[in-house]
Amino acid sequence: MAEPMKIRTRMVDGSAHVFVLMMHPMETGQRKDPRSGQAFPAHFIQTVTASLNDRPVLSMQCGPAISKNPVIGFRVKDAKPGDRLTVAWEDNKGDKARAEATIA
Amino acid sequence: MNQLRRLILKGGGAGGVLACALAAGLLRPSRAHAAEWNKAAFESKSLADALKHIGAAGAAESADIHIKAPEVAENGAVIPIEVTCRLPGAESIVLLAEKNPFPLMAQAEFAGGTEGYLNTRFKMGQTSAVKVVVRAGGKHYIASREIKVTIGGCGG
Incomplete structure (x- = not known):
């Protein structure tokens, strides 16, 4: 089971x-x-x-x-404090995770 | 005694076959999902192929793509990169490392008022050029940046 995501938001000049x-x-x-010389399967x-x-x-491939424990930073214009942000990912084994945050 | 051994070996063999079948079966749904994941581009082994698969073969050099990344990365497994694009109407940012086993690293598509900005961390196997492709107004633009890697972060 996937561990929770951490989402941080900050309003800068309306974005x-x-x-x-x-x-x-x-x-x-x-x-x-x-030890075995075998490659760890891609995940x-x-x-x-x-x-x-x-x-x-945002839709990212x-x-x-x-890197391990990926970090992604992006900027959304026309956002307001209180807006609801949803982030979801899916990996090559079909594992999924989803998190919500409120724009601060 | 010997017969029992035969039986166990047989059982083990059958189990192996089942495991293989399961693995094959399990692989299929993930392949189907990958239809939206640009498999051909991500599995391209050369920069030119990767660019072709994302439709950016003839990208024009642009000075309006600003790449912020370290000149020398001590640890190739975690290299921070920040791309800021001053081209109006940036629709996507693509990151590529020329000498990685698979050059295409990530492709971000923007919608609904997202700025031409991307910040992430990536891995590099060896010193090479990092290319950033931006699509803006239906056209592709490219910028490049050389990053030296002290310890590679791909294999090991």
């Missing part, structure tokens, strides 16, 4: 600066187990979507080159 931290191993599939987030009050604002 919401959003910072999302997702807990995920982001295994590339290239790294080898030193990484493939899609991240964000919406503000049900309006899609990721490869395994994104």
